[in-house]
Every structure is written in structure tokens, then in C-alpha cells.
Amino acid sequence: MVLGGRAAPPGTLRAMTTTQLPPASDADLAVLQAQLGRVPRGVVGIAARCVCGNPTVVATSPRLDDGSPFPTFYYLTHPAATAAMSVLEAGHVMKEFQDELAEDDDLRAAYLAAHEAYLRDRAAYGEPEEIAGISAGGMPTRVKCLHALAGHSLAAGPGVNPIGDRALARGTWSPERCVCETPGAGG
Numbered sequence: 001m002v003l004g005g006r007a008a009p010p011g012t013l014r015a016m017t018t019t020q021l022p023p024a025s026d027a028d029l030a031v032l033q034a035q036l037g038r039v040p041r042g043v044v045g046i047a048a049r050c051v052c053g054n055p056t057v058v059a060t061s062p063r064l065d066d067g068s069p070f071p072t073f074y075y076l077t078h079p080a081a082t083a084a085m086s087v088l089e090a091g092h093v094m095k096e097f098q099d100e101l102a103e104d105d106d107l108r109a110a111y112l113a114a115h116e117a118y119l120r121d122r123a124a125y126g127e128p129e130e131i132a133g134i135s136a137g138g139m140p141t142r143v144k145c146l147h148a149l150a151g152h153s154l155a156a157g158p159g160v161n162p163i164g165d166r167a168l169a170r171g172t173w174s175p176e177r178c179v180c181e182t183p184g185a186g187g
């Protein structure tokens with residue numbers, strides 16, 4: 001069984017914003033370390049997974065053990081996913097999305113709602129005042145990091161973050177097709 005992310009049945013895990021994720025297992029932490037090339041910090045859970053079960057998005061405490069605030073609650077860790085987003089960023093897709101935001105009132109409203117959803121999810125783990133109202137990826141008005149926005153989309157499921165959804169749709173990577181170096185190592 002795959003917990004978290006898109007595999008969660010609709011209306012269960014994600015509907016309750018105060019619900020915390022199950023703790024990451026030692027196997028998950030080992031996969032994260034391999035993906036990131038460093039010991040992951042402040043892990044509070046795995047927010048999304050590849051179809052094979054490996055983590056794709058880690059949820060990080062808004063305050064790290066050393067006391068520093070950390071706004072990026074949903075962090076994209078899968079190397080193929082991050083590479084796919086980097087390709088889009090290099091291809092000036094962020095400007096395209098930014099222009100789309102400027103022209104589309106409904107999209108702007110949905111992006112603001114995504115920002116608010118992100119802050120609600122993070123607040124279940126604390127609300128450091130240094131990062132109050134600050135989410136990630138440029139939300140709620142700018143498009144500054146497709147990795148962060150795609151991470152939110154993977155964690156929340158489709159229909160929550162419209163720019164993250166667009167980025168995932170445009171990219172070559174998908175959580176539905178495993179390209180992990182070591183499939184099924186997490187969980």
C-alpha cells in the first residue's frame with residue numbers, strides 16, 4: 001500500500017489539513033539520503049511517492065532542529081523529477097506561466113488558494129513567525145520555482161496547485177512510471 005500523495009483515496013488523507021503524515025521509515029530516510037546526496041533535515045513525513053513506493057516529496061518541519069525556519073514544507077526529492085523541472089525552467093516555462101497568471105483571473109484565484117492550502121498543511125507542524133504568510137515557489141503571485149510547485153502538486157494531488165499541475169503535465173517525469181535507480185526501496 002502506498003501512503004500519501006496521489007495514491008491516497010480521495011477525501012481521506014488530504015481533506016483533513018490538521019492530520020499529520022505518518023513518520024518516515026528508516027528505509028524512506030535512506031532513499032531520501034541517496035536522492036539528496038546528504039542527510040535529510042527536519043523530516044516529518046513522506047508527502048508523495050513514486051508508483052514503486054519510493055519517496056518523491058519530503059515534508060519538512062517549518063522549524064529545523066537548529067532553530068532555523070524552513071518555509072519549503074513540500075520538497076521535491078526525486079532526481080528524475082527535479083531534472084524534469086530544471087529542464088522546464090531552462091526552457092523559460094516559468095515566464096510562460098507567469099504571463100498566464102497575469103491574464104487569467106480564475107488562475108490567479110486558484111493559485112492564491114493553493115498558497116493558502118500550503119500554509120494550512122504546514123501549520124499542522126508549527127507556525128514560525130519568521131515565515132508567517134510565506135509559502136514556496138513564488139506563491140501566491142509569482143512563479144519562481146517549479147520544483148517547489150510540482151512538489152506541492154504531488155503532495156496535494158491534482159486540482160490544488162494549478163501551476164504545479166501544469167509543470168508536471170509539461171515535464172517528462174511522472175510518478176506513475178517508475179524510473180528509480182532502486183525501485184521499491186522506500187516505505
Ligand SMILES: [Zn+2]
Nearest residue numbers: 050052178180
Ligand atoms: Zn520508483
